Amino acid sequence: MLNVENVSVRFGGLVAVDDISFETRTDSILCIIGPNGAGKTTLFSVLSGFLRPTSGRVRFDDLDISSMRADQVALAGISRTFQIVRPFRDMTVLDNVMVGAYASTRHYHEAREQAMHIIAEVGLDKKRDFLAAYLTLPDLKRLEVAKALATRPTYLLLDEVMAGLNLPEQHQVADMIETIHQRGVGVLLVEHSLAIVQRLGQHVLCMDSGRKIAEGTAEDVIRSEAVQVAYMGVGNV
Numbered sequence: 001m002l003n004v005e006n007v008s009v010r011f012g013g014l015v016a017v018d019d020i021s022f023e024t025r026t027d028s029i030l031c032i033i034g035p036n037g038a039g040k041t042t043l044f045s046v047l048s049g050f051l052r053p054t055s056g057r058v059r060f061d062d063l064d065i066s067s068m069r070a071d072q073v074a075l076a077g078i079s080r081t082f083q084i085v086r087p088f089r090d091m092t093v094l095d096n097v098m099v100g101a102y103a104s105t106r107h108y109h110e111a112r113e114q115a116m117h118i119i120a121e122v123g124l125d126k127k128r129d130f131l132a133a134y135l136t137l138p139d140l141k142r143l144e145v146a147k148a149l150a151t152r153p154t155y156l157l158l159d160e161v162m163a164g165l166n167l168p169e170q171h172q173v174a175d176m177i178e179t180i181h182q183r184g185v186g187v188l189l190v191e192h193s194l195a196i197v198q199r200l201g202q203h204v205l206c207m208d209s210g211r212k213i214a215e216g217t218a219e220d221v222i223r224s225e226a227v228q229v230a231y232m233g234v235g236n237v
């Protein structure tokens with residue numbers, strides 16, 4: 001269980017995350033939507049230990065992770081991808097993933113085994129020995145997910161992994177996310193594509209200006225007046 005309790009993040013005078021609370025479990029996929037600047041990435045930074053909340057706390061089962069560092073949070077079982085893909089471009093796919101695998105083992109063969117397994121899971125096995133610099137965007141997104149999976153997370157946080165992909169490619173990434181989720185990994189996903197939100201989002205949360213403005217099923221959230229106003233600037237007529 002991941003419990004977010006009244007989390008706020010201030011940058012000087014700006015409240016980027018404003019009193020956000022929710023909970024999620026490994027048996028669900030949580031989609032976070034909201035306009036640019038809503039605070040979604042900042043919230044992910046708090047959940048993954050890259051930022052400390054100004055107030056509030058995050059509990060992962062019985063562990064308070066709000067004041068832990070990113071490496072400690074990753075070891076505890078929460079791993080994230082970044083909105084801007086940033087692989088080690090001069091390293092192969094396999095080596096990129098092995099870097100993550102070394103978080104949970106010091107042994108070369110174990111790290112390699114684990115990395116190969118994950119690379120197959122994300123569908124990059126044929127490109128294992130390619131340099132990251134030569135991957136296409138959809139494959140870079142898969143690599144980003146593989147790097148995050150290499151630390152064997154309980155929860156995986158995916159920040160706009162579909163951005164820049166066309167709809168068939170988005171659905172292929174959604175297939176991969178469903179496979180990962182089915183083996184027991186909790187997934188939190190920042191997503192803009194409504195087709196994907198409707199496909200994956202049993203549980204959807206919408207943020208605007210740091211605040212939670214709606215939460216529920218994809219259908220309920222997308223139809224809610226607050227979300228219509230935030231996205232389209234119109235109320236129900």
Ligand SMILES: Nc1ncnc2c1ncn2[C@@H]1O[C@H](COP(=O)(O)OP(=O)(O)O)[C@@H](O)[C@H]1O
Nearest residue numbers: 011014016034035036037038039040041042043
């Ligand atoms: N490190 C930072 N310092 C100052 N302001 C920031 C920082 N990171 C994000 N912000 C601001 O916080 C707000 C939320 O940003 P962000 O979390 O990236 O939104 P989203 O991911 O929903 O687009 C924005 O106004 C952004 O400019």
Ligand SMILES: [Mg+2]
Nearest residue numbers: 040041042083
């Ligand atoms: Mg963002």
